[in-house]
Amino acid sequence: MERYKQLGIKLTPQRLAILDYLDGNKSHPSAEDIYRAVSKRFPTMSFATVYNTLGSLRYKGRVLELTIDPKKKRYDPDTKHHxxxxxxxxxxxxxxxxxxxxxxxxxxxxxxxxxxxxxxxxxxxxxxxxxxxxx
Amino acid sequence: MERYKQLGIKLTPQRLAILDYLDGNKSHPSAEDIYRAVSKRFPTMSFATVYNTLGSLRYKGRVLELTIDPKKKRYDPDTKHHxxxxxxxxxxxxxxxxxxxxxxxxxxxxxxxxxxxxxxxxxxxxxxxxxxxxx
DNA sequence: TATCATATTAGAATAATTCTTGTCAAGTCT
DNA sequence: AGACTTGACAAGAATTATTCTAATATGATA
The missing domain is CATH 3.30.1490.190 (Ferric-uptake regulator, C-terminal dimerisarion domain)
Incomplete structure (x- = not known):
């Protein structure tokens, strides 16, 4: 939680839920995976919020966008080189x-x-x- | 041209044009690049034909589909490992x-x-x- | 050359992602 | 506190790449 503050982006419940879901997640989820998981807690959550948040996190260097799966982008919260x-x-x-x-x-x-x-x-x-x- | 016969797929002018365009091509074109190039010669050419042909060529091991560019798939006629x-x-x-x-x-x-x-x-x-x- | 499986075409359908717009909440300044 | 600014949210429209559909045309082979 403290770590999140250093991000320099406004913290909202939706964003915290996305960060929580991503934290330590090794499944390389797609935007839809994230949307499905987080909208359990926030049923009004929209895809735009998922994409916007992923955009910010990417900009801040907190997630990587993977172009491996030809069907869709997948995201990796592990930003160490691997x-x-x-x-x-x-x-x-x-x-x-x-x-x-x-x-x-x-x-x-x-x-x-x-x-x-x-x-x-x-x-x-x-x-x-x-x-x-x-x- | 002789090489193409060994492909075991029906040869049509459209397919030959696609094969010609791909042969030795090092630009890693997208489906749209191929469509644009080939439809100069075959103005009625449709995208479906490009995708179908790429599918067949891929099945026959004649092209590789590259998942590098996040926006779209790109195709590589060089199938040697590289x-x-x-x-x-x-x-x-x-x-x-x-x-x-x-x-x-x-x-x-x-x-x-x-x-x-x-x-x-x-x-x-x-x-x-x-x-x-x-x- | 007649047949038949396969290709072609145009356009509709799908799926992932991006964009737009109106609304709202948090923080700032006076 | 009240008015302003900024940025986030949500809903859905728009966009883009790709796949599917159905009707027609064509290449390969007997």
Missing amino acids: HHIICIECKNIVDVHKDFKLSIPDALTEGFDLIGNHIEFYGICPKCKKRKKGL | HHIICIECKNIVDVHKDFKLSIPDALTEGFDLIGNHIEFYGICPKCKKRKKGL
Whole structure:
């Protein structure tokens, strides 16, 4: 709660509920996931509020927008540099906290100044493995 | 042209035009880019045809769908394993043909069976660098 | 070349996201 | 306290990318 004050954005019950939901959340929720969860407590909550709040939090560096799932954006409250494994079946995403020191030979950068990187690993999650065995 | 026959899909002028446009194309075009380019030659071309053809080509392993640009899907006719640098300003994408042998310690895979990976490097492209200097 | 499965087209439908507008609440200044 | 300003909220319209539908046309093959 104290942490939230440092955000420099106005704190409202809706925003606190969104922050609560995101805090420590490792499920990489979509805007809709957040909306569904938070509107249990705030039935009048609108999507605009979810998107606005995510925008502010992103601007403040408190969440990352993930462009991994082709259907929709997903959000990650863990802003330490890390990578992801995504299940090609169910789109479940898990974190990989490991530093892979990647560097590209200058000859291959096409003149870009490099700023960061993100690795997506593809795989099959344990649940989907089990489910497929069952067939 | 001979190569195309091996695809095992019906060849139509529209599809040939799409294949022509994609062949050797390193711009990572979106469906709309393809539509715009091809409909110059085939003014009655519809988006459905672009999407259908991309679907078939993807199924046949002839193009990859890239989920890098948050606004829209982009397509890559280069199906050899490679990575990308994306300009955070203009979303321009370039290829990085380098093999980074990445491996994750078992303790971090959360039980996933790993199949592949893809690295997104973020940076500023030469054009945007120059443009920003100009300010 | 006649057949038939498949492609094409136009446009409707869907889904995620963004935008607009009117309202309201909190804080500020006098 | 009263009037003002600012920013947030909610509802729904608007936008954009993509998928679906249904009617028609066409390429591949026998």
